[in-house]
């Protein structure tokens with residue numbers, strides 16, 4: 100079974116290099132997202148000789164309050180990559196106070212991506228799905244970039260709006276553990292579904308999830324949609340190919 104982990108923080112595991120090698124050996128398409136553009140160089144060096152691991156250039160919304168000045172570095176590096184993430188907005192209680200700054204930075208990220216063309220973004224949208232979609236509509240004219248909403252927790256109406264805007268959704272096993280999450284995932288267009296671990300921020304058993312554990316999400320997703328695991332895995336791989344074509 101060919102697996103896709105479209106959102107994993109490989110550089111936050113002590114065994115970073117081992118995990119890059121493991122994804123490559125097992126043929127798991129892994130998008131290594133980063134939280135600061137300062138992490139780009141090392142991530143990209145490790146991934147550049149692989150067939151299956153790709154690095155995304157990020158500036159995490161939860162770090163924007165302290166690190167917003169790194170947007171200049173982010174912008175300088177943008178030409179080097181097709182993948183962008185983790186970027187987005189977080190309006191949860193801990194980060195709400197930086198929403199103005201987050202909005203300014205995310206707007207700039209979107210504007211740069213629209214200008215460059217051809218980028219694929221992995222987007223964080225905690226308690227901010229409508230705002231994220233507003234900014235996408237305002238800043239990115241049709242087709243100038245593609246969007247993957249990671250660990251989407253918005254409403255069913257937000258999800259429909261996102262799907263109408265062409266967004267994909269990367270779904271992890273933790274989302275599929277609640278009735279609400281399963282109902283949401285069942286309502287998404289099947290051709291927009293991808294899988295992720297968001298490791299090491301999720302766990303598989305008693306340890307942080309690693310890319311190979313994305314098999315759990317595939318299994319749960321297939322169950323939620325009433326299809327076989329093989330069909331689920333094939334669908335996700337096909338969606339990845341369409342996204343990256």
Ligand SMILES: [Zn+2]
Pocket residue numbers: 106108132185297
């Ligand atoms: Zn993440």
